[in-house]
Amino acid sequence: MDSRVTNLPFYKEASFTPHWLESGSEAQKTFHQIPAFSLTNQEGETITEATFKDKIYVTDFFFTTCPGICPKMTANMNILQQEFKTDAEILLLSHSVTPEIDSVSVLKSYAENKGIESNKWHLVTGERSQIYDLGRNHYFVEEDLGETKTNDDFLHTENFVLIDKNRQIRGIYNGLNKTAVQQLIADIKTLQLEN
Numbered sequence: 001m002d003s004r005v006t007n008l009p010f011y012k013e014a015s016f017t018p019h020w021l022e023s024g025s026e027a028q029k030t031f032h033q034i035p036a037f038s039l040t041n042q043e044g045e046t047i048t049e050a051t052f053k054d055k056i057y058v059t060d061f062f063f064t065t066c067p068g069i070c071p072k073m074t075a076n077m078n079i080l081q082q083e084f085k086t087d088a089e090i091l092l093l094s095h096s097v098t099p100e101i102d103s104v105s106v107l108k109s110y111a112e113n114k115g116i117e118s119n120k121w122h123l124v125t126g127e128r129s130q131i132y133d134l135g136r137n138h139y140f141v142e143e144d145l146g147e148t149k150t151n152d153d154f155l156h157t158e159n160f161v162l163i164d165k166n167r168q169i170r171g172i173y174n175g176l177n178k179t180a181v182q183q184l185i186a187d188i189k190t191l192q193l194e195n
Contacts, residue, residue: 007194008162008187011169014140023194034138034167039095039126042107047093047122049167056191057091058184060160060175061135063098064110069158073175074114077160081121083185090188092121095135097155099125131155139169160184164191 009018012032021028034049041047058080062070077092084090096102102110107123110116116123124131132155135141141157162171162184171187173180 006190008164008170008191011140011172014142016140016172028166028168031168032138034134034163034169037130037134039124039130040104041118041122041124042104042111042116043118044104047124051122052091052093052163052167054165055089055091056165056188057093057163058160058188059093059095059139059163061095061097061131061139061141061155061157063096064102064106065098066156069156069176073158073160076175076178076181077121078115079178079181080185080188081115081117084188085117085120089192090120094121094123095131096123096125097131097135099128099131140172162187162191164194 007020007023010021010028010031011018019031021031036049038046038048058077060073060077062073074094077094080092096107102125104125107125111118111121111123135155135157139161141159141161142155158174158176160173160175160181161169162173164170170191171184173184175181
């Protein structure tokens with residue numbers, strides 16, 4: 001499958017309206033970026049935005065005890081892990097939305113059960129408020145536009161978000177849909193040609 005475009009658009013809010021920006025332009029440099037963060041992965045290592053320096057990454061939000069969509073999302077994320085297994089430029093990042101349950105040891109055994117490779121795919125836990133803020137206000141993974149959510153409201157989404165080397169959003173995909181995952185693979189390859 002080919003990418004639909006030679007350059008991917010940029011996104012900055014929950015409606016996912018595409019913005020076509022010239023790479024390296026002032027507009028691109030000042031466009032929405034994922035902020036600094038600090039979380040802990042399944043190995044107990046601190047994972048920050050610096051972990052993803054000069055990397056393209058795909059992120060999602062899940063929880064280990066989820067009976068519904070998460071196993072399918074994990075299986076589809078695994079397709080990405082296999083596709084880019086030997087490509088050090090591509091990383092995966094899954095945030096737990098129940099960090100109070102998903103401790104490092106819980107994430108570690110989940111990773112082992114699912115064949116997740118720690119150097120490629122970070123499962124992270126941390127402060128619930130930080131994870132929810134990232135998901136809702138920076139990755140825009142929830143579709144309930146205009147509906148104000150509180151921290152008590154559960155964050156549950158099937159979206160995968162594609163982030164470029166400048167920590168800017170370049171695509172959103174339905175993580176349950178195999179065709180969307182194939183499109184994501186094509187778009188990652190398009191993004192790799194940018195730099």
